[in-house]
Amino acid sequence: MTKKVWFQVGIGMIIALLIIKYVVEIHWIFSPFYIIIKTIFIPLLLGGVLYYISEPLQRLMEKKGAPRWASILTIVLLLAGIVTGILLMIGNPISDQVNNLVENAPNIEDKIMDAADIVLDNKENLPPQIETFVDSVSSSIQTVMMTGSKYIVSFVSGTVTAAFTLILVPFFFIYMLKDHEKFAPNIYNLFAGERRTWVKETLADIDNVLRSYVQGQVLISLILASMMYIGYLIIGLEYALLLALFAFFMNMIPFIGPWISLAPALVIAVIQDPILVVWVAVITLVAQQLESNLITPNIMGKSLDVHPLTVITIVLAAGNIGGFLFIIIAIPTYAVIKAVVKNIYEERKKIKEAATKTV
Secondary structure: OOOOOHHHHHHHHHHHHHHHHHHHHHHHHHHHHHHHHHHHHHHHHHHHHHHHHHHHHHHHHHHHHOEEEEHHHHHHHHHHHHHHHHHHHHHHHHHHHHHHHHHHHHHHHHHHHHHHHHHHHHHHOHHHHHHHHHHHHHHHHHHHOOOOOHHHEEEEEEHHHHHHHHHHHHHHHHHHHHHHHHHHHHOOOOOOHHHHHHHHHHHHHHHHHHHHHHHHHHHHHHHHHEEEEEEHHHOOOOOOOHHHHHHHHHHOOOOOHHHHHHHHHHHHHHHHHHOOHHHHHHHHHHHHHHHHHHHHHOOOOOOOOOHHHHHHHHHHHHHHHOOOOHHHHHHHHHHHHHHHHHHHHHHHHHHHHHHHHHH
């Protein structure tokens, strides 16, 4: 029985749960490691994204005979030039729209509060479920307003953390460009024989999954954000550039990203002109359909092979567990785990077939 897969998996799950239980109970021992991981995780993540975006260019340059230092220098200067160019092109429009939004914030707030008052005054005429939801939202808003100073302090500390993160990102990024070939050998050289081959192939599959996801999702997000920006300009929606920029980051979340970016656009549309709500919904629907039926299949193909229902389930669970950051990393993490499990299954299948042939 001990050789059965279900028994080994069960024992492994029990051991994993026990480890998690004791880590939680004696967390003070692991708190320094948690702080270290928390500090470097975001810079490492952003550095990895930049690496996978720029890796094709580095590979092309070195294939043409450029030395490693020249490819790194070229990529860094090129990214700096792109960022500078983007800031020069959209910096002033974004600044104007932000200033305009800040100036109109009291008016927007008044209109939202007037709408909220109408809903609260008539909530008794609403179905019980909606009435309960309205009470919950109202209570949440009051809680936020009562603890405003706490959120201001959190915002200030978050700004400091973000600045520190931005300083670390280039170091991780340049290190990855310089020594990325050394990572996998340092791991699979710890093993020997067939296990070494399996680890090498598994790491290669993980690298392919992450590369396909990052490069594909960034390109898809850029295309969708551009489509939404053009659509918002056509219908004359205010703050079109800010909304498109928000959509770019939200579209990093597969399938449901465009719908998340819909919320602020609808709010602006309702305040500006209620008829624009229909056009904003149409633009989002068209973008979503093009993304799911045309853009994503042609850009990412079957590289991840994750069903949309699975994506939605993973994203919702990740959001409840760890918020927005977990939502961003949930899908690639799932894809990596899936690749590892698939390789384990194929390896066990090979071993079983070899044993059968021997007998």
